[in-house]
Amino acid sequence: MSEFSLHTATQEPELDTAMKVVFQWNYEPEVDELRRLYVKATEAQWIAARDLDWERPIDHAKFAATPLGAALPVEQTSYWKSLPEETAWELTRRTAAFRLSNFLHGEQGALMVAAQLVNAVPHTDAKFYAATQTMDEARHVEVFAKYIQKLDMVRPIAPPVKRILDATLETEDWLKKLVGMQIVVEGLALYSFRQMRNLTEEPLLKDLLTYVARDESRHHAYGVQYVERCVPCLSDAQRTELEDFALEAARTLIDNRNQSALLSAVLQIWAEVGIDAAELFACVERERDELTRHMESGRRLGPVQGFVIPTLRRCGLLSERVAAHFHAFLRENLGSKLVGADVEEFMERIPELPRDTAAWVLGANA
Ligand SMILES: [Fe+2]
Numbered sequence: 001m002s003e004f005s006l007h008t009a010t011q012e013p014e015l016d017t018a019m020k021v022v023f024q025w026n027y028e029p030e031v032d033e034l035r036r037l038y039v040k041a042t043e044a045q046w047i048a049a050r051d052l053d054w055e056r057p058i059d060h061a062k063f064a065a066t067p068l069g070a071a072l073p074v075e076q077t078s079y080w081k082s083l084p085e086e087t088a089w090e091l092t093r094r095t096a097a098f099r100l101s102n103f104l105h106g107e108q109g110a111l112m113v114a115a116q117l118v119n120a121v122p123h124t125d126a127k128f129y130a131a132t133q134t135m136d137e138a139r140h141v142e143v144f145a146k147y148i149q150k151l152d153m154v155r156p157i158a159p160p161v162k163r164i165l166d167a168t169l170e171t172e173d174w175l176k177k178l179v180g181m182q183i184v185v186e187g188l189a190l191y192s193f194r195q196m197r198n199l200t201e202e203p204l205l206k207d208l209l210t211y212v213a214r215d216e217s218r219h220h221a222y223g224v225q226y227v228e229r230c231v232p233c234l235s236d237a238q239r240t241e242l243e244d245f246a247l248e249a250a251r252t253l254i255d256n257r258n259q260s261a262l263l264s265a266v267l268q269i270w271a272e273v274g275i276d277a278a279e280l281f282a283c284v285e286r287e288r289d290e291l292t293r294h295m296e297s298g299r300r301l302g303p304v305q306g307f308v309i310p311t312l313r314r315c316g317l318l319s320e321r322v323a324a325h326f327h328a329f330l331r332e333n334l335g336s337k338l339v340g341a342d343v344e345e346f347m348e349r350i351p352e353l354p355r356d357t358a359a360w361v362l363g364a365n366a
Pocket residue numbers: 107110136137140216
């Protein structure tokens with residue numbers, strides 16, 4: 001343990017933010033659904049050291065089913081399967097640590113945004129709720145860090161993730177913070193947690209993701225219930241600005257053009273283990289048909305069309321104007337895989353949000 005100091009070697013340079021702080025003198029319940037959510041959150045608190053069994057070693061064989069987050073399941077290629085067991089495990093654990101590290105850093109961003117919301121939102125019920133979320137996010141940082149430590153080591157944040165966290169922390173507009181964090185970032189995270197939780201067979205990771213995903217479904221509900229109340233009070237210009245903030249946030253996290261940094265991080269991990277990236281890519285190309293045949297058709301909607309956009313629509317933040325922008329950017333990224341040839345069909349195919357997000361998150365279908 002290094003000596004205590006006010007400036008630590010691992011900290012980032014300070015980020016200037018323009019947050020405004022609001023006192024509220026009405027302490028009576030005002031937004032009932034948020035007050036109920038706050039009560040539910042206080043009852044659902046859990047303790048990482050008590051409720052998860054950290055003594056259990058990570059089960060290598062069971063860990064193998066954990067999705068690595070690549071666009072195609074590279075772990076199903078013949079190249080991957082031909083690797084010596086030890087190399088395949090090294091590759092799996094390091095790639096998974098990279099993915100989990102970005103969850104971890106995202107959780108730290110969520111922790112700080114939630115704390116900002118306590119200060120910035122104008123309603124007491126919303127401040128109370130944000131306080132419980134702050135506690136939840138601290139616990140999420142704790143458990144992801146602890147799990148990664150068991151698995152490998154914490155790896156640096158991917159630049160697009162950092163950009164969106166900075167933008168959400170920097171804005172002085174608390175509604176943008178809510179939309180950026182609760183709807184876009186947490187919407188995408190919830191989708192990934194759900195997929196990872198349902199597919200992994202590693203018991204500790206599964207338990208951990210079950211607790212985290214339950215909390216996240218409440219965070220998403222907070223965003224939906226609060227933003228949906230607020231949007232009708234906005235002017236057209238304010239609503240447009242908010243829609244554009246959501247679009248930009250989704251674009252930053254999903255757009256292929258931002259993915260090169262991610263790819264180079266993954267290639268670096270492969271090189272560490274002695275994998276010939278060119279050979280692996282060639283194998284993916286040769287086996288592309290076989291690899292995609294078993295991908296579930298439901299997954300084609302993806303996290304943006306399948307979850308973030310339905311949330312925005314529910315909140316009144318999906319005008320035809322912004323829907324056209326979403327359609328254009330998703331078409332650029334997904335090509336023929338996008339569901340909806342034109343904006344009209346695209347809008348028609350947007351599903352309803354699940355009635356019970358917590359049940360959906362813990363449901364069996366990935
Ligand atoms: Fe979280």
